[in-house]
Amino acid sequence: MTRSALHAEPNRRDLLKGLSAGVAAAALGGLSPAFAQSNPYAGLKGEPLELLIWDGGAFVDNMMASVQAKWSAVGGGTLKFRKVPFGDLDRAVRSANQGGAGPDVFLANAPNVITYKKLGLIEPVTDMFSKEDLEDFFPTVRLGSEIDGEFYGPSTNENGQALYYDRQLTDRYGIKLPETLADAWTWDEWLRVFKEIQAGERKRRGNEQFFALYPNMGNTGLFFSGIFPRSAGGKGSNAWKMVSDDGLKSSGYLNSAEALQGLQLIQDIHHKHAIAPVSTQKDMFYNDQVAFFCGVPLYLAPIKKARPDIDLATAPVPFIKTPIIHTGSFAWLVNRQTAKMGDAKLFVKFMGSPEGNDVVARGWTSPPIRKSMVADRPEFKTKPMALFIDSITEWSVPRPKVPGFSELDTMWSRLEADIVSGGDVKALADDAARRIDAQLRRYA
Structure with a gap:
């Protein structure tokens, strides 16, 4: 720039x-x-x-x-x-x-x-x-x-995404996590660690309500949870796109076979694997009730205020097949x-x-919109916050770029809630795609 x-x-x-x-x-x-x-x-x-x-x-x-x-x-x-x-x-x-x-x-x-x-x-x-x-x-x-x-x-600012965690917790279990995008883990690799830490902490604390992950769902629309189905496909695939190139159809995209894999994972982390709470309260990480928190740089200040003794670290967000994050403001x-x-x-x-x-x-305690400005923001040049800049540069994509995004985002939120509640994923996705298509066609 x-x-x-x-x-x-x-x-x-x-x-x-x-x-x-x-x-x-x-x-x-x-x-x-x-x-x-x-x-x-x-x-x-x-x-x-x-x-x-x-x-x-x-x-x-x-x-x-x-x-x-x-x-x-x-x-x-x-x-x-x-x-x-x-x-x-x-x-x-x-x-x-x-x-x-x-x-x-x-x-x-x-x-x-x-x-x-x-x-x-x-x-x-x-x-x-x-x-x-x-x-x-x-x-x-x-x-x-x-x-x-x-x-x-x-834009007003950039964001990026990463998993926040307390290094003291992972050190307790002798677990070394990836710190760079080059070493990022898939969901399969992360699930083993999430389960190990959750089981260990529940036993140590005597509290069955401690969870491994707060995935930041339920109050952010597509921003966080939308990467689940998109990361399940290869770059440029229907799952990765989520919506057709002309912006008028989600059928065959949101409910494609690969996208369904990502949608099923949303449900599984809450039920089958049970490593994430159904709660939509971000303060669970602030209150030391979860081990990992998928967040943006804006959360840094409240985390440090709520947990002054935390040894804060970040790790790349998990992915299924293709690394991807949503960013923008x-x-x-x-x-x-x-x-x-x-x-x-x-x-x-x-x-x-x-x-x-x-x-x-x-x-907004967030990254600037220009690459040349990062030099004047030293907090984003070193760990743990440098990872956000890397994710912006290498993994970020806009949320689906379609007329009618508000309608898409609203219907996504309903779909996400129904999936987390335990409904049949394919039936829910098929129904959501039909309803989204009807809204997107208004912009033809």
Whole structure:
């Protein structure tokens, strides 16, 4: 990726800090062509912008206050926020332009970018990013927002996935686990270890409710559990794709023979192998009630707060046939109907720059969206957190890139719950595929 142009013009930034938005725009017009061309935000008017965002409480409010300060420093105007709960975010974006002027910028769930493009709601921002910029983005940041040769907006942060565990526990049993992707284990290898540790800890603790693994199911949709059926197939297979290339059919994909193997494993870890609880409470790992926790970097702080004496380590997530993880987060998108197109696009450009992204990625204690930014995040260059960067770089794929992702995700959650409850896996998968197909066909 490119090195940020934000750092190339310190005198220009100092000038903008001392000017009102209107004066800054006027001053920009009087600069020499060469100077104006080197300014990454040439043409910025400093207009107020309205953003539709997830209502994450004080945490997100404080983060966006920092974004406002950084945006103002390059000549941006006031940011106004229209906040909605996460569960209502997709609906709010779809209806944003009904009954009057909508917000200028959407902060949307990243897998829905293709849906909003299909519905004609968002404006491409390809012209805001150079070839070097696009190459600097981590793979899923780019792939998730690139559609038909156009780029629609950068993510807020990256994630990655890994198994968290306490090294003191594995040392107790003399077990050495893989620490790199090159040494990653299949599910068959992991199941032996999960069973050994669970049996040993239940005996040692006198507690039959201690479990080996919290797989993070039940409250995250496809993000974690969707990799079970996908990893059961080879790369490019129907199971790996989950949905057809045209995004209109899951029959023959979600319920293919290989995918069924992965879906059956979801049920088996809760029942046949009984190494995972049915509970959907993430605090089981925080409370030392499970040995392993499939998580993202965001969980690091609460883990250390809840368990200050933990010798925290990470291992690559298990796979059946093909290593795969889902990653990605929210995406910054421009409302196609905004009356402030210039400033809205420049704001999205800013949020994809190193300076703009750093505020949000650090706020979420997550990896940045650019490979070049990792050098300034030492926590992701050493164990245990470096594994997340490796998984982003080598194993990550977007969640299924289909119009109607929200519908797919909702129906997946129902399928997952029914499978965990003990229902017939093939019958459930066949029924889910039929219902998903009906929803996806609406986008034909």
